Amino acid sequence: MKYDDHPVVRPLLALDGVCVAYRHHEVVHDVSLEVASGEVVALIGPSGAGKSSLLRAINFLEPPSKGRIVLDGAEVGGSRRSLDALRREVGMVFQNFNLFPHLTALQNVMLAPVHTLGIPPAQARERAMQQLTHVGLADHAHVKPGKCSGGQQQRIAIARALAMEPKVMLFDEPTSALDPELGAEVLATMRALAAEGMTMVVVTHEMHFAEDVADRVVFMADGRIVEENAAGKLMRDPQHPRTQRFLNAVRNR
Amino acid sequence: MSMLNEWQDYLPDFLDGLVVTLQLTGVSLLLGLPLGLGLALAMTARRPAIRWPATLLVEVGRGAPALVVLYFVYYGLPQLSLTWSSFACAAIALAFTTSAYTADIFRAGISSIPVGHREACQALGLSHAKELRLVVLPQAIRVVIPPLVGFCILLYQGTSLAFAVSVPELLSRAYSQASITYQFTATLTLAGLVYGAISLAAVALMRARWPRRTPTITAGATRPPEPPTRTHPSWETTSERRER
Numbered sequence: 247m248k249y250d251d252h253p254v255v256r257p258l259l260a261l262d263g264v265c266v267a268y269r270h271h272e273v274v275h276d277v278s279l280e281v282a283s284g285e286v287v288a289l290i291g292p293s294g295a296g297k298s299s300l301l302r303a304i305n306f307l308e309p310p311s312k313g314r315i316v317l318d319g320a321e322v323g324g325s326r327r328s329l330d331a332l333r334r335e336v337g338m339v340f341q342n343f344n345l346f347p348h349l350t351a352l353q354n355v356m357l358a359p360v361h362t363l364g365i366p367p368a369q370a371r372e373r374a375m376q377q378l379t380h381v382g383l384a385d386h387a388h389v390k391p392g393k394c395s396g397g398q399q400q401r402i403a404i405a406r407a408l409a410m411e412p413k414v415m416l417f418d419e420p421t422s423a424l425d426p427e428l429g430a431e432v433l434a435t436m437r438a439l440a441a442e443g444m445t446m447v448v449v450t451h452e453m454h455f456a457e458d459v460a461d462r463v464v465f466m467a468d469g470r471i472v473e474e475n476a477a478g479k480l481m482r483d484p485q486h487p488r489t490q491r492f493l494n495a496v497r498n499r
Numbered sequence: 500m501s502m503l504n505e506w507q508d509y510l511p512d513f514l515d516g517l518v519v520t521l522q523l524t525g526v527s528l529l530l531g532l533p534l535g536l537g538l539a540l541a542m543t544a545r546r547p548a549i550r551w552p553a554t555l556l557v558e559v560g561r562g563a564p565a566l567v568v569l570y571f572v573y574y575g576l577p578q579l580s581l582t583w584s585s586f587a588c589a590a591i592a593l594a595f596t597t598s599a600y601t602a603d604i605f606r607a608g609i610s611s612i613p614v615g616h617r618e619a620c621q622a623l624g625l626s627h628a629k630e631l632r633l634v635v636l637p638q639a640i641r642v643v644i645p646p647l648v649g650f651c652i653l654l655y656q657g658t659s660l661a662f663a664v665s666v667p668e669l670l671s672r673a674y675s676q677a678s679i680t681y682q683f684t685a686t687l688t689l690a691g692l693v694y695g696a697i698s699l700a701a702v703a704l705m706r707a708r709w710p711r712r713t714p715t716i717t718a719g720a721t722r723p724p725e726p727p728t729r730t731h732p733s734w735e736t737t738s739e740r741r742e743r
Contacts, residue, residue, distance in 0.1 A: 305622055307618055307621060307622060330624055333621065333622060333623065333624035334624050336622075337622075338619075338622035340615060340618070340619065342613075342615050344613070344615040344616055344618065344619035345619075346616060346619070346634050346638075347638065348637050348638050348641070357623065357625070357633060357634075358623035358624060358625060361625055361629050361633060362623055362624040362625055362629075406623070407622075407623075410623065410624070
C-alpha cells in the first residue's frame with residue numbers, strides 16, 4: 247500500500263507522544279507515528295538520532311518514559327499480560343542477529359513457538375522448517391549459527407521472528423554488521439517479505455532499500471521526527487534543510 | 500628404600516583416609532554447587548531485596564578463611580545448641596565456602612552471555628525463567644566448567660582442613676601415623692603424593708575433555724566471556740594460582 251492512497255481507518259501500530267529516556271537523559275522526544283497494516287516504514291537518520299531507541303521502545307525492550315503505544319487497537323501497558331501479547335505479535339530482528347549459538351538453526355526458530363506459544367514440538371518443527379524454507383535456508387536447519395555466514399545468520403534470525411507469525415516486524419539495522427554482498431541477500435529476503443504484505447518498521451542506513459522497498463520514509467535527527475513522506479518524495483525531494491544535508495552527505499560519499 | 504617399605508605399611512590406612520577425603524569433597528560439592536548456582540542467580544536478580552543478601556552471603560563466604568568457618572561451625576554453633584559430628588561440621592563449612600566461591604564463578608559465567616541474547620528472548624516473549632533455563636544457563640555452563648573443575652581440585656585439597664576438627668581424613672591419618680613413628684617426612688610425603696596423584700589425574704581428565712581453546716562466539720556476539728574474577732580460595736598458594 248502506498249502512502250498517497252492510504253485513508254487508514256485504524257492504524258495497525260500507533261505511537262503517540264513517545265519519549266525514551268535512559269536514566270534522566272531523554273533520547274527520543276515526543277514522537278508520534280502511525281503504521282498501517284501492510285505498510286513498510288523506513289527510519290533513517292544520523293547515528294544518535296534515536297532511531298534504534300524508538301524501535302526498541304515499540305516492543306518495550308526500552309519501555310517508553312512517556313507516551314502511548316497502541317497495537318491493533320489495544321494500548322500496550324506495563325503489565326505482564328499486555329507485554330506478553332505485544333511480544334507475540336511483534337517480531338524483532340537485531341543488528342547483531344542474537345541467535346542462540348548453542349542451538350541449531352531449526353532449534354533457534356522452534357524455541358519461541360514451543361515455549362512462548364505452547365505449540366506441540368512436532369507442529370512447531372514443521373512451522374520452523376516452513377520459515378527456514380521461506381528464507382531459503384532449509385538445508386541449514388541442523389547447522390549451528392556459528393557455522394553460517396553473517397547473511398545466513400541474519401536470515402535465520404528473520405525466520406525465528408517470523409515463526410511467531412507476528413503482525414509487525416521490527417528491523418534494527420539488519421545489514422549494518424554485514425559486508426555489502428551478504429547484506430544484499432538479507433535485503434532480498436526483506437524485499438520478498440515486504441512484497442508478501444508484511445508490516446515492517448526498518449531502521450536502516452541502506453538508502454536504496456529505503457527508497458525502493460519502503461512505502462514511507464521517516465527522517466529522524468536529535469530524537470525527533472524531522473520529516474516524513476512517501477519514500478520516493480522524501481528521498482528525491484526533501485523539504486527540511488536537515489534532511490537535505492543528511493541525504494547530500496550520504497549520496498556524495 | 501626404607502621409605503618405600505614404610506609407605507607399604509602406611510598405605511592401607513592412608514587409602515581409608517582418602518575415602519573419607521573423597522566423601523567429604525563429594526558431599527561439600529553436592530551441597531555447595533546448587534547453593535552456589537542459586538546464589539549466583541540471586542546476585543544477578545533485578546530486585547535489590549534479593550540481590551543484596553545474596554551478595555553479602557557470598558562476600559562473607561569468600562572473605563572468611565575456610566578454617567575460621569570450620570571452627571565456627573564446630574565450636575561456635577554448639578553454643579547455640581547445634582551439635583553435629585565432625586564430618587557433618589566439616590561438610591557444612593566447606594559447602595558454605597564452596598557455594599560462595601562457585602557463586603562468583605557462576606555469576607561470571609552468566610554475565611558472560613551477551614545482553615543481546617537476553618533481549619532476543621524478551622522479544623520472543625520467553626519468560627525470565629525460560630530465558631535462564633533455555634538460553635542463558637546452557638551457554639554459561641560451558642564457560643564455567645573449567646574454573647569449576649579447578650575449584651573442585653582446590654576443594655579436594657582444602658578438605659585437609661578437616662584435620663583441625665579431627666575428621667579421620669587423609670591428613671589426619673598421616674599425622675597420627677607420624678605421631679607414633681616420628682617419621683614426619685615419610686608420612687607427609689606419602690600424603691602429598693596421594694593428594695597430588697588424584698589432583699593431577701583430575702587436571703589431566705579435564706584437559707582431555709575440555710582442551711584449551713577460545714570459546715566459540717558467533718559473529719554477532721560482541722563481547723568475549725568475562726573471565727571469572729577472584730576465584731582463588733584463601734588456601735590457594737601463589738604458585739597454584741599462577742599455574743591456573
